[in-house]
Amino acid sequence: MLSSIGIPGLILILIIxxxxxxxxxxxxxxxxxxxxxxxxxxxxxxxTKDDESERKETKEA
Incomplete structure (x- = not known):
């Protein structure tokens, strides 16, 4: 999304x-x-840490 703005667009946003x-x-x-x-x-x-720990618990069970 931000990659399509470009440097001139960012400068314009900062000025505004x-x-x-x-x-x-x-x-x-x-x-x-x-x-x-x-x-x-x-x-x-x-x-994501909680999700990974839940996955490990279900695999171990």
Whole structure:
């Protein structure tokens, strides 16, 4: 999905975000987005770990 945007599209999105939110809010938004992404990745890893452990238990039984 993001591969079709390209560099000019990303620059345009950043400029629009800068105009809408202003330079003082952009770092806060970036930090919040980064934390959300990290939490999502952690939750996804936990889910796959639980799924793998269930598969091992069913194979052993």
């Amino acid at each position: 975000a800068l105009v809408i939110f202003g330079p003082s809010k952009l770092p806060e938004i970036g930090r919040a987005f980064g934390r959300t992404l990290t939490e999502f990745k952690t939750a996804a890893k936990d889910l």
